[in-house]
Amino acid sequence: MRRRRPVPPAAFLALLAGLLCVPGAACAAPPEGVMSSEAFLKTRDFWPEWERSGEVFRVEGRVRSVAGGTLRLENVPLTVRPSAGSSLGRAENGVARVEVTGRIASGPSGPFLQSTAVRALSSDAAEFNTRKLALDRDDPAALERLAAWAEGRARFYNDPALARRAREVRRDAFDLRWNAAGETTERPNAAPAGVPPGVWAQLALLDAAPDAAPEGGTDGRPAKLADAERADRVHEALRTWWRAVRDDGNADLAALAGQIRRRLPGAATPPAAGAEPPSAELLAAYDRTPAETFAAADEAARAALARRFFARVERTRIEATAAPDGRNGFAVAKVLDARLPELAELAEEYRERELAWRTGRIPSTSRADAAELADLLTQRGEPARAKEVLRTWLAARERSLRSEGVGGLIRAAEEYRAxxxxxxxxVRLLTEAYAAANPDSPEEAAVAGRLRDLGMTRAGGRWRTAAEAAAMPIDPITAAMRDGRVVVGMTAPQVRAALGAPPARTQAVSRLSVAEVWIYAPPAAAFRDGLGAGGSIVVHLSRPKSQPPEEATVTAVHRL
Structure with a gap:
């Protein structure tokens, strides 16, 4: 008889560990994936073995604290200490959740988790949002899986906020299953608010009616209903539901609208572009006697009436979200366009309500809001209205900036241009700013520069356009300065502007006045002024002693 080869102890232990490591059971070897902190705690009996074998694993969890180069995970008794040459990475920056790669080691104070890598993870709240965005919102099973994950985390970390969000997702999943529960004859316990029990029972009975059975069948099932009769019964029940809830502001109109869409053919289909609309007589008759008109209509007319019924309910639901002052008109219009495109005129009315609300607030709104509204009006093909919005804002802004003096007037001018x-x-504002500025001040110079940039010139003691200045009669002093001559009445600066600084000058001071003589030698004197040619020009100036030198005026001019 052939003898069996003995199994080595190490191989036997590995084989035994493989047999024991079934999904959901504790394993002698760490799992290959990332363990949650809760799952990690369930492997506590194997930690000594993992320490002896130097097993490397990964565990994630919420950060409890970071101090002294070490990290603690919530509810995990082991301190995380980085191994030589590694660090806690971004965990030192206050992240909420991390993934730790490492092994169990022992020190003087007992076992600890020696990390080789620490990776920052998003918080549970952010992870919840990510998972929720990724799943199919119409799949209740997917929502329930998300809720189960959140419930487990909430229990382990004692997180009421996460538990509340898990309950909300559970509720969403339940609502989806409830809305699809038409095949059951039992009324759900969480039926929408305001649904008459009889209506729900009628709908459940219709759902239970077979598609094929003898009329008046005797097998205990409801008799088969003809398609037209079934539609009549569904329509009648849904109209009863609508009458019961249409005046109730807290009623669940979403559930009713969903039932209409699902149960009445044509309700979910908006009118095709270019299609002939139903007659006004048919629609008026339906509004007066809906049940009788629907029952008497053919298939095509029934589809149009079903859509009208759905639109009435959905419109009521949407308009319930509209703010009385119209401030959310565009949001309401967007929903109307998406769900009820045939009500384009109503959607436009809501947009106009918001535009009116925003226009009324223009005097007190910000520049960005005014510009945004103007852009919106321009995009809508209303440039004149857009400009009026900006002018209304500018008028209010000008009144505010006037209180800031010259600087405010300058800013107001810039706003008008921009x-x-x-x-x-x-120009109007800058001219006013120039008059208000201190003479010869930096403010006056700045305003003057802006006016010149706008094509204005200073002439005749005021700012004028180039055309206005050219049309002005030239006074003798201005003409003399232009020709390089000196005439009686010029000021000292004007003489310097015409001939330059005097090469020689004398001054005589009396008790009340100061007299000066400026002498210009040829060729500066070679000009035609009626005094003859050649020789030096002698300019006599005088001023009261109390006035500055710049205010001295020419009293006589002659040649030597």
């Missing part, structure tokens, strides 16, 4: 390109308004 928003509506109104150079005339800018």
């Amino acid at each position: 928003l509506v390109g109104d150079d005339a308004a800018a």
